[in-house]
Amino acid sequence: MSGTSLDGIDVAVVDITKTKITPLIFGTTPYSRAVREALLSVSNGMTHTAVIARLHFLLGELYAEAIRETCKRRIKLDSIDLIGMHGQTIFHEGTPVEYMGHRVASTMQIGDPALVAERTGIRTISNFRERDLAAGGKGAPLVPYVDYMLFRHRTRARVALNIGGIANITVIPAAAKPEQVVAFDTGPGNMVMDALVRKLTDGKQSCDVNGKIARGAQVHDKMLDGMLRDPYFALKPPKTAGREQFGEDFANGLAATGVPLPDLIATATEFTVRSIALAIVKYASPKAEVIASGGGIHNAFLMERLSALLPAAKLTTSADFGIDPDAKEAIAFAALAHEFVRGRAANLPSATGARRAVLLGRDTPA
Numbered sequence: 001m002s003g004t005s006l007d008g009i010d011v012a013v014v015d016i017t018k019t020k021i022t023p024l025i026f027g028t029t030p031y032s033r034a035v036r037e038a039l040l041s042v043s044n045g046m047t048h049t050a051v052i053a054r055l056h057f058l059l060g061e062l063y064a065e066a067i068r069e070t071c072k073r074r075i076k077l078d079s080i081d082l083i084g085m086h087g088q089t090i091f092h093e094g095t096p097v098e099y100m101g102h103r104v105a106s107t108m109q110i111g112d113p114a115l116v117a118e119r120t121g122i123r124t125i126s127n128f129r130e131r132d133l134a135a136g137g138k139g140a141p142l143v144p145y146v147d148y149m150l151f152r153h154r155t156r157a158r159v160a161l162n163i164g165g166i167a168n169i170t171v172i173p174a175a176a177k178p179e180q181v182v183a184f185d186t187g188p189g190n191m192v193m194d195a196l197v198r199k200l201t202d203g204k205q206s207c208d209v210n211g212k213i214a215r216g217a218q219v220h221d222k223m224l225d226g227m228l229r230d231p232y233f234a235l236k237p238p239k240t241a242g243r244e245q246f247g248e249d250f251a252n253g254l255a256a257t258g259v260p261l262p263d264l265i266a267t268a269t270e271f272t273v274r275s276i277a278l279a280i281v282k283y284a285s286p287k288a289e290v291i292a293s294g295g296g297i298h299n300a301f302l303m304e305r306l307s308a309l310l311p312a313a314k315l316t317t318s319a320d321f322g323i324d325p326d327a328k329e330a331i332a333f334a335a336l337a338h339e340f341v342r343g344r345a346a347n348l349p350s351a352t353g354a355r356r357a358v359l360l361g362r363d364t365p366a
């Protein structure tokens with residue numbers, strides 16, 4: 001798994017049976033600064049096709065290396081049946097646009113699966129999003145299917161919250177049927193904060209470690225109110241957000257106001273927290289059991305603010321369910337690859353808006 005934060009490659013080794021998902025090993029390999037910047041330059045930007053093609057194959061190599069490195073001395077590669085490879089999203093437009101007389105929705109994840117299969121000798125399932133798009137869905141979010149497998153409960157309503165570059169929730173009512181699951185991107189996760197911290201530190205720091213900067217700075221309430229009036233928050237789910245809304249352009253717009261960067265970081269942190277809390281209150285319940293995951297849970301100040309805004313909620317992390325919060329999304333794509341091999345449709349039409357449940361993934365044999 002490599003997410004919108006562009007922080008690196010997550011590898012989870014997972015034992016999966018029909019009824020149980022058991023995480024075994026987890027490792028993260030950060031992207032080098034050069035790779036990160038190249039990926040950023042092709043994400044919603046003007047570029048040359050050669051750059052995309054080279055990055056596509058380079059990432060295949062890097063994914064294979066990350067897998068081999070994570071497994072080294074811990075598990076034999078030939079004991080692994082299957083790789084679920086998300087790839088790196090460089091463009092995602094889940095809602096169709098008018099294009100040359102057609103309505104076109106599109107998505108692109110790069111990282112060549114043939115290279116991964118060749119270098120590891122392991123069957124690789126990739127391109128999970130395209131079939132859902134073809135079936136009229138937004139191609140996202142896909143993890144809710146796995147949240148439902150992991151967290152549904154007979155008597156308890158639960159919310160799985162992931163705070164990556166973008167934040168999203170999966171609302172799972174007590175004893176829910178799959179079609180009762182509601183899931184969508186709540187808005188920014190760490191993305192706006194990260195971009196502002198990079199500006200403040202000239203790229204030396206890539207995130208507000210533990211929320212230290214935000215904790216010591218001032219939230220600008222007027223600016224925050226303006227940010228929360230973004231039409232995205234009033235849209236009904238299913239809906240998805242990405243770098244095109246909350247990436248560098250958004251952060252540059254904030255910086256152009258002349259408000260000191262630490263205050264902007266505090267305001268961006270509160271923006272993330274408020275948009276998450278609003279979504280939970282509106283689509284779940286102020287008393288929901290919230291199971292958090294993703295890199296954002298390490299931001300102690302963000303988590304304190306979230307807990308303050310949801311005083312009646314039971315805020316936990318996926319670690320309480322035996323799932324390393326940093327590994328959850330990687331574990332989810334292992335589970336999705338397994339569903340593909342079992343021939344089971346793994347999109348939740350209630351979450352993606354697809355006309356029907358479809359088989360997700362493309363198969364590259366070993």
Ligand SMILES: Nc1ncnc2c1ncn2[C@@H]1O[C@H](COP(=O)(O)OP(=O)(O)O)[C@@H](O)[C@H]1O
Pocket residue numbers: 002003004005006007008163164165166190191194206207208209210211293294295296298299300326329
């Ligand atoms: N100690 C920390 N303090 C604050 N933020 C952190 C910390 N550790 C990780 N993060 C945040 O988590 C992000 C990575 O989260 P991740 O779940 O990998 O997102 P994605 O799925 O978008 O790649 C980093 O970019 C950073 O913003």
Ligand SMILES: [Mg+2]
Pocket residue numbers: 002003004005006007008010
């Ligand atoms: Mg990541």
